[in-house]
Amino acid sequence: MSTVLSLRGPVSEFAKFLLDVAEKWQREWQRRRAFEADPDPSKPKFFITAAFPYPNSPLHLGHSRTYTITDVYARFKRMQGYNVLFPMGFHFTGTPILTMAEAIASGDRELIDLMVSVYDVPEHDLDKLKDPLSMARYFSEEAKKAMIEAGYSIDWRREFTTVDEEFKRFITWQFLRLREKGYIKQGTHPVGWCPVHSMPVGMHDTKGDAEPEIGEYTLILFRIEDEGAYLAAATLRPETVFGVTNMWVNPDTLYVKVRLGNKVVIVSERAAFKLRFQKDGVEVIGKLKGSELVGKVVVNPATGRRVPVLPAEFVDPDTATGVVMSVPAHAPYDYVALRELLESGKLSRIAPNVDASMLEPIPLIEVEGYSEVPARDVVEKHGIRSQRERNKLDEATKEVYSAEFRRGRMRRDLAKLLEFGVPAELKPYVEAPVVMDIAGKPVPEARERTKLWLEALGYADKMYEIMNRPVYCRCGTEIVVKVLKDQWFIDYGNSEWKESVLKAFESIRVVPPEIRQEFLKTVDWLHERAVARTRGLGTPLPWDKSWIIESLSDSTIYMAFYTVIHKIRKYGIHPSKLVPEFWDYVMLGKGDPEKLASKLGIPRDVLEDLRSEFDYWYPLDSRHSGRDLVPNHLTFFVYNHVALFPPDKWPKQIVVNGFVMLEGKKMSKSLRNILPLRRALRIYGPDTVRAAVLVSAELLQDADFSDAVARSVMTQLNKVVKHVENAVESTGDTERRETLADRWLDSRLAIHVKSVAQKLEELRIRAASIELLYEMEHDLEAYLDLRGGSIGPAYRRFVESWVKMLAPITPHIAEEMWQRLGHETLVSLEKWPEPPAYHPETIAAVYYLRLLIDDIKSIAKVIKTKPKKAIVVTAPRNWWRLFRAAAEFAGSREALRETIKAARELGLDAKRAQRVARRIVELVQRLDPEIVKDLLKVGELDEQRVLSQNADYIAAKAGLEEVVVLSMEEDARLHENLPDEARRKLEAVAPLRPAVILQ
RNA sequence: GCGGGGGUGCCCGAGCCAGGUCAAAGGGGGCGGGCUGAGGACCCGCUGGCGUAGGCCUGCGUGGGUUCAAAUCCCACCCCCCGCACCA
Structure with missing residues (x-):
């Protein structure tokens, strides 16, 4: 029994195929600059970001969840006609990289082994991890490669790190302005402290990762x-x-x-x-x-x-x-x-x-x-x-x-x-x-x-x-409590600020909605928070350079920075010119561009270009991260936007997702069961990994990635390929006759086009993925079944739209299939399909067939002798009045009474009217309300026609040799030739509920 | 302790907000059949109990309640998971 962790290369021929296809289309996207987004006033814009990674190790499967969800949503929005910007950067700020590089440099065997055998770092690269900055660069490059290989539709021109000089200038501006507004305070605070290091210690600095309480x-x-x-x-x-x-x-x-x-x-x-x-x-x-x-x-x-x-x-x-x-x-x-x-x-x-x-x-x-x-x-x-x-x-x-x-x-x-x-x-x-x-x-x-x-x-x-003494520093010294004086705080407890934040949340869409409460409570209890540390990578506090701005504090408004950094570089603006007034103008539109231009020596039109690009993209339309960032980063992110920007630049939406487990277990360093993303991509192919992570859980739930799920996804993707091949081969086929099956498949497609779009819009990506991968495929199978295996005209229509709809979740195979279908465009940049015509009577007819087949099977199961022949007797057509009565009053107490009344008017005797009415009312109650609606729209179903045209289909599906379709009004002899028991069944015949006599 | 979320069939997991379409989606596992030299590959069916006719009974943590009707609403109790700060 092989586990995922023992695998290194592609698990199958098909996985290898997926991998090759992925590489091909990744090159193609890059060549065509498919995802580089520039302002385009003719289109609505959509600005979407996910929390950037902290590069102290390579990305693993867990990280990929947030990015995959973000990418699916970005791709979906793009297909809906939005000008989508999805950028990415890297968070170098903080101390863990520092301590980690120190540990590697000092030859920490455990950590080195973790890097090599769990994270796939080649031994010859270990030297690069001995210096903090070099480590961060190494892992951020790794992460970027992983993201490209996963097919994320990122505009890489805007990439930056938080130690870039331009970014530091931006953060300097942020903190000067926060301080001016009175949100930065100095105060005294107790912290866990290592007497030997003379440094505050948190959970990650202690032996056994104990949080000092x-x-x-x-x-x-x-x-x-x-x-x-x-x-x-x-x-x-x-x-x-x-x-x-x-x-x-x-x-x-x-x-x-x-x-x-x-x-x-x-x-x-x-x-x-x-x-x-x-x-x-x-x-x-x-x-x-x-x-x-x-x-x-x-x-x-x-x-x-x-x-x-x-x-x-x-x-x-x-x-x-x-x-x-x-x-x-x-x-x-x-x-x-x-x-x-x-x-x-x-x-x-x-x-x-x-x-x-x-x-x-x-x-x-x-x-x-x-x-x-x-x-x-x-x-x-x-x-x-x-x-x-x-x-x-x-x-x-x-x-x-x-x-x-x-x-x-x-x-x-x-x-x-x-x-x-x-x-x-x-x-x-x-x-x-x-x-x-x-x-x-x-x-x-x-x-x-x-x-x-x-x-x-x-x-x-x-x-x-x-309180949970003794807690030891990694150096072995017991930690004590130090009262830190003159520590700098950001005052998230400020009551006016809090109120504005709560107000901002009223207009922020939080997905999934269950998590909103957690945000509100977080705002409730948030108070002063240390904003700077004594060491680490990052930006010095502008007015007290002995402090470095702490990592959760310098990552609250960086989304705004994406909007302009590529142009700052393009115009070759030197960081020394990125003074606070520069940012005031670009970010807030404050100040006179003419004066600023002459003061900074930056051409006025350049300044205006930067300002207008910011103004085009901002506010942020969707922010994505794991649920662990709810009580800190995501909330701070709203706080800081509220503090610095006007309300029309406040974030519009926050999307929160759960974690990823591997084969049912939490991924952890101690279990050494971490699956590096790049390895997973090589084993199963990027589309498989994306879809497997997506189908295994709803947004907030923890997803469980397993070999079994990945293989199941590959099976479905393989079917996609088969169907596309069928569609391509059948072009010019002689069998062009439109049948019930074709109208049915078109109608099903109409349903899927709308339903998948709605699910994606609501970020119910698991449901959308299941519909795309499983339910739509089932429809194709059912269609072939209905047509007895021949391919009709609806097949290709369905497959074309299906491939488009798959593009957000499995973009590479979708591109490949799109090409095989004869297109030269990128499916990633295609429009979301339009739903074809919907035929309610066809949907209802097929539903009716299935109802009957299920009934026949369920009767056959009970009677133990295997029947060969079914005689199906439908109610007279004008009895559809009964259905309409039952359906119109569905759910109300009047339903039965009204239906009996209708039956009496058709001339049935009291006893029989009651029997028939009860059957039809009970059925309507059980039926899918959509079908009831469809049937009401159509008024009635020609049961005779539907059944006789599909008698063979019914027989095959129900395991019978013969199905005879008769009507109540049709044949008097029938009634006489039947045994008593069967004749009694005729008494209860109702619309949609034909009598079934098995022989 | 405070705050947030949750307990559903053999397992995982939807449904619950807007009560009837729910014996309860989907996946996994199991069983049976097909295909096959064979299969852990693929396809079909079954997978709470009972039933010689399309039905009945039990059922969604426990115990109450509201209602013609509750997995869904209300109350109480039991149990589980996550977060609680200077750390990304």
């Missing part, structure tokens, strides 16, 4: 009695500070005294190291063992209560400050550690002044389904005995935490826990914040209030921590 601990400062220092407890649940019975430190850990703001605090040594990345002036001024802290007494800043410091081994010095406040009522760890300590009997030795009653859990939060001390409930439920049972404790903690967070409320009498030594008359003032803002409130609100209150008093601070 940054969380925020609240530090609460407990003053040590009789000392100036504070113990800095770290907690995720500051609202529980009211229930602290004691503090926990790890006795075996080294703690340090550090200066933090205007206080001296005690934290673990590791915590002090981390805090230096987050706070200014963190300075270690002393060290001590955890055990030295044990037994000291500290004061709870929230309640004034004095509580002892006790030892606990569960305290992890590497998590936050390594100091924990103990809330046994609501924290299972604290509850268990405390119980263990009490049961050990060591308390009196450790803290002689503390007795067990002081350590009783203090209930703070009421939550339905739990007692006053939820921690105890879950500890007992899980049967936890020791603080070493970490898994169980984590489970229990999660349980209490989430129950209390979601359903818990602070107790109303919280204030009674306050023990500040203040005079009674001052007490209300001291208690006010707690009574007003915290007591009785739901936990989330109380948490926020408690934090703010203690912060205001100077007893709380915050510390960021990696």
